Amino acid sequence: MFHGKANESEISMADIITTTSPLKFLIGMIIISLSALSPSVFAKQDSKIDESRVNHCYVDDLAERLKCGFISVPEDRTKPNGKQIDIHYVVLPAIKNGANSEAFLAIAGGPGQSAIDNAAGFSRMFSKVRQKRDILLIDQRGTGRSNVLNCEGEGFEEALSINEADFDVTKETQACLDKLDADVTQYGSLNALEDFESVRQHLGYRKLHLYGISYGTRMAQLYMRKYPQVLSTVTIDGVVPMQQSVLAIGNAINRAFELLIQNCDENELCGKQFPNLKGDLHKVDAELTLKPAISQVRDPLTGESTQLTMTRSKFMGAIRMALYMPNVRALIPHAISEAAKGNFQPVMGLYSLTIDSTGIAMGMHASVVCGEDWQRLTQEERDAANQTYFGQEMITNFEKSCAIWNMPAVESSFSAPISSNIPTLALSGQIDPATPPSWGELAMEELTNAKHFIAPYATHGVANQSCGNDLIAQLVDSGSVEGLDRSCLDKDVRRNFYLNASTVEAIPDKADAPKETKQADTRHTAEQGDSHD
Amino acid sequence: MISNIMTMVRKELIDAARDKRSVMAGLYYAIGTPLLMCGMFMLLIGQISSPEDLNIKIENGERAPDLVKYLSSQGITHGDEQDKSLDVKDIRLIFSDDYAAQMAKGLSAEVTLVADNSNEKLQNSIRRLEKNLQTYSAEMGSLRLIARGIDPRVVQPIKVNVEDQATPDSKGGVILGVATMTMIYAVFISGMNLAIDTSAGERERNSLALLLSHPVSTRNIVLAKVLAVTIFAMLGLLLTLIISKLSYSFVPWQELGFTVSISTNFILLMLLIGLPIAIMAASLQLFVSFMAKTFKEAQSYLTLVLIVPMMLSMAASYNIAPDTLQWLPVSGQQQALIAFIKGREIPMLQLLLSSMTTLVIALGLTFAMEKSLKSEKIVFGL
Amino acid sequence: MIKVANLSKRIGEVQALDDLSFIAKDGQITGLLGPNGAGKTTCLRTVFGLLQADMGSAEIDGIDVAKSPIEAKQQLGLFPDPFGLYERLSPREYVSYFAELNGLSRVDAKAATAKVLSQLHMDDIADRRCKGFSQGQRMKTALAQAIVHQPTNIILDEPTRGLDVMSTRVLRDLLKELKAHGHCVLFSSHVMQEVAALCDQVIVMAQGKVVAVGSPDELCEQTGKDSLEDAFIHLIGTDEGIAA
Numbered sequence A: 001m002f003h004g005k006a007n008e009s010e011i012s013m014a015d016i017i018t019t020t021s022p023l024k025f026l027i028g029m030i031i032i033s034l035s036a037l038s039p040s041v042f043a044k045q046d047s048k049i050d051e052s053r054v055n056h057c058y059v060d061d062l063a064e065r066l067k068c069g070f071i072s073v074p075e076d077r078t079k080p081n082g083k084q085i086d087i088h089y090v091v092l093p094a095i096k097n098g099a100n101s102e103a104f105l106a107i108a109g110g111p112g113q114s115a116i117d118n119a120a121g122f123s124r125m126f127s128k129v130r131q132k133r134d135i136l137l138i139d140q141r142g143t144g145r146s147n148v149l150n151c152e153g154e155g156f157e158e159a160l161s162i163n164e165a166d167f168d169v170t171k172e173t174q175a176c177l178d179k180l181d182a183d184v185t186q187y188g189s190l191n192a193l194e195d196f197e198s199v200r201q202h203l204g205y206r207k208l209h210l211y212g213i214s215y216g217t218r219m220a221q222l223y224m225r226k227y228p229q230v231l232s233t234v235t236i237d238g239v240v241p242m243q244q245s246v247l248a249i250g251n252a253i254n255r256a257f258e259l260l261i262q263n264c265d266e267n268e269l270c271g272k273q274f275p276n277l278k279g280d281l282h283k284v285d286a287e288l289t290l291k292p293a294i295s296q297v298r299d300p301l302t303g304e305s306t307q308l309t310m311t312r313s314k315f316m317g318a319i320r321m322a323l324y325m326p327n328v329r330a331l332i333p334h335a336i337s338e339a340a341k342g343n344f345q346p347v348m349g350l351y352s353l354t355i356d357s358t359g360i361a362m363g364m365h366a367s368v369v370c371g372e373d374w375q376r377l378t379q380e381e382r383d384a385a386n387q388t389y390f391g392q393e394m395i396t397n398f399e400k401s402c403a404i405w406n407m408p409a410v411e412s413s414f415s416a417p418i419s420s421n422i423p424t425l426a427l428s429g430q431i432d433p434a435t436p437p438s439w440g441e442l443a444m445e446e447l448t449n450a451k452h453f454i455a456p457y458a459t460h461g462v463a464n465q466s467c468g469n470d471l472i473a474q475l476v477d478s479g480s481v482e483g484l485d486r487s488c489l490d491k492d493v494r495r496n497f498y499l500n501a502s503t504v505e506a507i508p509d510k511a512d513a514p515k516e517t518k519q520a521d522t523r524h525t526a527e528q529g530d531s532h533d
Numbered sequence B: 001m002i003s004n005i006m007t008m009v010r011k012e013l014i015d016a017a018r019d020k021r022s023v024m025a026g027l028y029y030a031i032g033t034p035l036l037m038c039g040m041f042m043l044l045i046g047q048i049s050s051p052e053d054l055n056i057k058i059e060n061g062e063r064a065p066d067l068v069k070y071l072s073s074q075g076i077t078h079g080d081e082q083d084k085s086l087d088v089k090d091i092r093l094i095f096s097d098d099y100a101a102q103m104a105k106g107l108s109a110e111v112t113l114v115a116d117n118s119n120e121k122l123q124n125s126i127r128r129l130e131k132n133l134q135t136y137s138a139e140m141g142s143l144r145l146i147a148r149g150i151d152p153r154v155v156q157p158i159k160v161n162v163e164d165q166a167t168p169d170s171k172g173g174v175i176l177g178v179a180t181m182t183m184i185y186a187v188f189i190s191g192m193n194l195a196i197d198t199s200a201g202e203r204e205r206n207s208l209a210l211l212l213s214h215p216v217s218t219r220n221i222v223l224a225k226v227l228a229v230t231i232f233a234m235l236g237l238l239l240t241l242i243i244s245k246l247s248y249s250f251v252p253w254q255e256l257g258f259t260v261s262i263s264t265n266f267i268l269l270m271l272l273i274g275l276p277i278a279i280m281a282a283s284l285q286l287f288v289s290f291m292a293k294t295f296k297e298a299q300s301y302l303t304l305v306l307i308v309p310m311m312l313s314m315a316a317s318y319n320i321a322p323d324t325l326q327w328l329p330v331s332g333q334q335q336a337l338i339a340f341i342k343g344r345e346i347p348m349l350q351l352l353l354s355s356m357t358t359l360v361i362a363l364g365l366t367f368a369m370e371k372s373l374k375s376e377k378i379v380f381g382l
Numbered sequence C: 001m002i003k004v005a006n007l008s009k010r011i012g013e014v015q016a017l018d019d020l021s022f023i024a025k026d027g028q029i030t031g032l033l034g035p036n037g038a039g040k041t042t043c044l045r046t047v048f049g050l051l052q053a054d055m056g057s058a059e060i061d062g063i064d065v066a067k068s069p070i071e072a073k074q075q076l077g078l079f080p081d082p083f084g085l086y087e088r089l090s091p092r093e094y095v096s097y098f099a100e101l102n103g104l105s106r107v108d109a110k111a112a113t114a115k116v117l118s119q120l121h122m123d124d125i126a127d128r129r130c131k132g133f134s135q136g137q138r139m140k141t142a143l144a145q146a147i148v149h150q151p152t153n154i155i156l157d158e159p160t161r162g163l164d165v166m167s168t169r170v171l172r173d174l175l176k177e178l179k180a181h182g183h184c185v186l187f188s189s190h191v192m193q194e195v196a197a198l199c200d201q202v203i204v205m206a207q208g209k210v211v212a213v214g215s216p217d218e219l220c221e222q223t224g225k226d227s228l229e230d231a232f233i234h235l236i237g238t239d240e241g242i243a244a
Helices: A013-026 A032-037 A041-046 A119-125 A156-161 A169-179 A189-203 A215-226 A246-266 A268-273 A277-290 A312-322 A332-340 A345-355 A362-374 A379-385 A389-405 A437-444 A468-478 A486-490 A512-532 B002-017 B020-048 B065-073 B099-104 B120-147 B173-204 B207-212 B218-248 B264-291 B295-305 B307-317 B323-327 B331-341 B348-372 B376-380 C040-047 C069-074 C091-101 C106-119 C135-147 C165-180 C192-198 C216-223 C228-236
Strands: A056-059 A062-074 A084-092 A102-107 A134-138 A207-213 A231-237 A293-298 A305-310 A424-429 A450-455 B054-059 B076-078 B088-095 B111-114 C002-011 C014-024 C029-033 C055-060 C076-079 C153-157 C184-189 C201-206 C209-214
Touching (some): A084 A119, A189 A215, A215 A231, A246 A268, A246 A277, A246 A379, A312 A332, A345 B120, B002 B020, B002 B218, B054 B120, B065 B120, B088 B120, B173 B295, B323 B348, C014 C184, C014 C209, C040 C184, C055 C069, C076 C135, C091 C135, C165 C184, C201 C216
Parallel strands (some): A231 A424, B054 B088
Antiparallel strands (some): A293 A305, B088 B111
16 A cells, blocks of 8 residues: 555656656565665655755755745654654645645655655646645655654665565564664654644644545544544545555455456457466466576666576566556566566566665554554454465564564554545545555545545556546535546546557567568658659 | 925826826726736637647557557547537647557657647647657657666666746746836826826917916926826826736636736835836926927827837847846836846846936936926927 | 016017017006017017017016016916916816915915905806806906916906907906006007007007007097097008907
8 A cells, every 4th residue: 555656647758767766655565574675775865855045945856946844843742842853844835826824735655655755746746736725745754854764775786686585574674673763653643643733733724635645545534533623625545444454455456466467358459469367477476486586687777697586576566566557557468478488577677666765664664554554453354364465475574573663552443434524535546456446435434525436447546647636626626525527537548558578559460560661661762763853 | 496396296186187088098008908918818828728638630540549549548639620619730640551560579660740830829739749749658668678677767867857946936027027018118108198288288278388477487397297297107007006916816827837926015116116217207208298399299209209118128028138228227127127026136236227327317308398498489389 | 567678589580579668567557559460479478588588678576587587477467368277177276276386375375266266256167177168257267367466567468359348347347456456567459449448558569669658648649640549550550450
C-alpha cells in the first residue's frame, strides 16, 4: 500500500525518469528487508531545500518559487518541554491570490514518503484546485525533511547480487534502530495528525480540503475522526479503511497478478503473443523458489559486468512494483515470457527501477506498521496472509522487525470505521495491486455523505491516472459530492502490451515486413529519379 | 494671490463638472477602457488555450492503434471533416506505411505532422500534439531500455533544475504592462476636454478677454487652469484604477497560470508617479489648445500631439525601447511601474530623473503659456 | 477717473490709435462715439491692459495700466462686448466669481453678489444657469459682474447693442445711478440717442483720433447743427458707419 505517482499522463523526455523512478516510492513490504538495506542515497539528495532565503524555496522538478517553513513540535506530545523536532511544510500558493482561508492538504503515502518531494506531481495533478486554493504539503514526522527516520544500507551493486534469503532482518533492523536519534515509538499516525493540525493553525487556514493517497488515506480518516470541524471536503484515493490492517495486502497483490494475466489473455495481440503467460509465470516462480538463477550481466546503470542473483523475491517483487504503473505494467507479459526462456534481462530492468532510493523512510514505515497494523492482526488473518507468497514474506519480516521496533499497540478504537457526514469522495482503481476496490467499499460503511468511484482501468492512485483529479477539483469547488459524475472514469485508456522488447503494435508477418520496406525504398528511389528529371 | 488661484480652480472644476462633454470623455475612458481590456483578455485566454477536446485529422490511424488511443486519452482525436458539429483543426497526422514494422524492429517509426505553424490559433494545439507525441516516444524509449535491462536514467545525462525567480505577480507583468499603458493614458484623456474647453473654448466664448481684464495675473490664470486640468486628470486616473481593480478580478487569469491583480500599493504608487505626468499632460494640452483657434482645431491638434506620449508608453510596455527611453518622461515612469509590478527593485534614479524631466517640461510649457497670454494674437485669436 | 494720453497703436497695416488723448471724469458719463473701425474697442482694450500701446499711456485713477496692471484694474469694472458669460454657471456663481477675483473674500463676494442681483431685479433668474438666457438677462448678468465690486470706474463696450427697450431702460437708469454715486462711467457706442440722452461728455473718434470733445449740446453748438447725429456726421466728415 504504497503511493505511486506513477504514469504521468504528460511526461516529456526529461520527465520520463521521474516518471519511472517513482517506483522508488513503491518499495514493497515484501522487500522491506531489502529496502532496509537499499539506501536512500538519492532521497538524501532530494531532501535539499534552499532555505537561504527565508520563506522562499524551490523543490525538485518544480521551477517556481514556493513558500516554505517549519514549526517545532515536541517529539513526545506528552512532554511538551522535551526534545523538539521540526515539521516542514511547503505551500504551493494559489494562482489566483485572494482570501486564502482554505487550503488543500495533500497527504503522501508510504508510509514514509515525503509529500514535499512529490510537490511537482501534486502540483501537476491538482493544477485546477490550485487555481483558487493553496496546496499545502507537509513532510509527516519521520519523513522527508521532518526528522527523517531512514535506514541506511548497502549500495546498488550488491542489490543485484544479494540473495535475500541470506539477509538477516533482525540484525539489520537493530542496526538501523541503533543509528536513529529518535524515540521511534513517537512516529505513528496519531502524533503526526497533531503535527498536521498544528501546521494548519500556524498558517491560519480556517478550513482544509484533504486529499490522501494510499497510506495518506489513513491520515485523512484520522483527521475526519478527530477534527471534523476544520474539514470542508475529503478525498481518499487508494483507500486503506480503518478496519483493515495493511498487512492483508497479499491478497490484493495476488488479485492484481491474476487481473494482469486475464487482461493479457483477453487482449487479442497479447493473448496471441503470450498464449502461456500463466504457465510461464508459475514455471519461473517454481524454478526460482527452488534456487536462484545466477548469471553474469551488465549493470543496468553502470554497464559494468556484475553478478545477478535472480531470486524469487526479486522476480516477484519487480513484477509487483511494475503493476503499480499502467505504462510499466504493459511490459510485464514480455518480461515473464522472456524469463521463462531464461532471459532475465527485462525483469532485471524492472527490478532496477525498484532498488535505489525508495523514497520511503523505512524507520517511520516500521513505526506506523508495527504500531497500527502488526499487533491487531488476528491469528486467522495471519493464517490467511500466509496463504500467499507476499503475505507470508511480510508476516515473516515484520514479525522480526516489529519485535525490535517495540511499538505500543494503538487502542482497539483505532480500527473502528469512520463515521462522518463530511463530503467525501473515495476513489479505487480496479486493477490496483495494493488497495483493491473492496477496501474502498469498507471505508464507506459509516460515511453518510460520500461517494465511492471505481476507475476500471486505474491501478494505484486514481487521481493521477484518470479524470479523478478533475472530479476532486469539482468536489473542492462545489463543496459537495452531489453532481460528481463518474462516467469520465470509464473512458478506455488501456494501452497495448509490449509484444517484444520494442513495440506495442501488431508485429507484421515476417514475410510481409521486408516486402514493405522494399516497396518503400523503391518508391523513394522513384521519387528521387523524378526530381532529377 | 493664492486665494484667487483657488477661486479660479474651484470655478473651473464646477464648470467642468457641469460640462457633459468633459465628464463623459473622462468617464467613458476610465470605465470603458478597463472593461474593454478585460473583455479582450478574456477573449484572448479563450483563444490561446487549446480546446479541451482537440479534433485533428489522423490518416492511417489503423497502423498505430496504441498511439491513437494514447492521444485519445489525452483528448486528441480524429474528427470527421464532414461532421459540421465538430471543430476540426487543420492539423494532419500521417502514419507511415511501415510504422508497425519499424516499431517492431526497434527502429524509429515515422509520423508526419502537417500544419501551418504561423497560424496563431493553431500554435497551441500544434504544441500540445507535439508534446504528447514526444511524451509517448519518450515513454516507449524508456520501456525499450528497461526491456533490455538498462536503467533509463543513463540516457538522461543531465538533469536541469530550473529555479524560476518569477512570482505569480511578475508573470502577469506583461499583461499589466499593457494595462499600465492604458492607465497612464487615462491621465492624458481624462483632462483633455477640460483643457480644450478652458482655453480654446474659453476664448471662443469670449470669456478669456473678460477674465484677463480682471485684476488677476496671467501667471495665476495659467496656474489655475493647469491645476484644474491636473485634478481632473488625476480623478480620471483614480477612477480608472478603481474600475481596473474591480474588473480585473473577474478575468480568469489563473487559466494562464498566473495572476493579475491591482494592489492598493500599486494604486498609490501609480497615483504618485502619475501626478507629474498629469501636470505635464495638463500644461501640454492647454498650451496646444491656446495655440489653436477653435475648439475643433484644438481637438485635432491634440490628437496628433498625444501620439507622442502614447508611443513612449507603448515602447516601454512592450519592452522594445532602447535604454535611453528609460530616462524619458512617461516611458521612464512606466518602466518603474512595471518593475514594481514584477516585484523588482524600482529604478529610483531613472524614476526621479524622468519625473524631473516631466516636471521641467510642464514648467516650460506653463511659462510659455503665461507669455502667450500676454500676446494679443493668442488672446483675440488675431 | 480714466485718463488716456497720446495713445498710438498699430494693428497690422492699420493705425488703430493715433495719438489719442482724453479724460473721463468721476461723477460723469462719458461717451466714446465713433463709426465702426474708428478704434473705440482698441482704445478700451488698451485701457484694460489687454493690448499694449505702441506709444502713450492709459491711467486709471492715476495708476498706469501698463506698469501696474493689477492695481489699475482693481478700480475698474468691465461690461464687455460680447458678454463672455459662462453658460454652465448661474448668475450668482458668475458674479460672485468675478467679485472674488477682484479681491473680495468669499463671504463678502456672496453678500455683494446678492445685493447687486436684487438691485438689478435678477432674483428670479439668479440661480438658473446662463445657458438659454435672453439677451436682456445676459446683459443684466454682465452688468452685475461689472459693478459687483463697486469699482470707481466702469467701462461699457457697446452696452445697448441688441437690447430691447425695457432692457435699455434698465441699463440707462443704472448708469445714471452710478453717476449719481460719483462713479466714472465710460462707454462706447454708435447710437446717437443713447449718447445724447445720457452723456455729460462725448468724445468723437474717427480713424484712431479724437475729432471732438464736449457735451452733446456743446457739440451741436460747435458744428451749428440741431441734432447730435448731424453734428457727428459733420465732425467725422462722412455718412459711413452710422448705425440706426
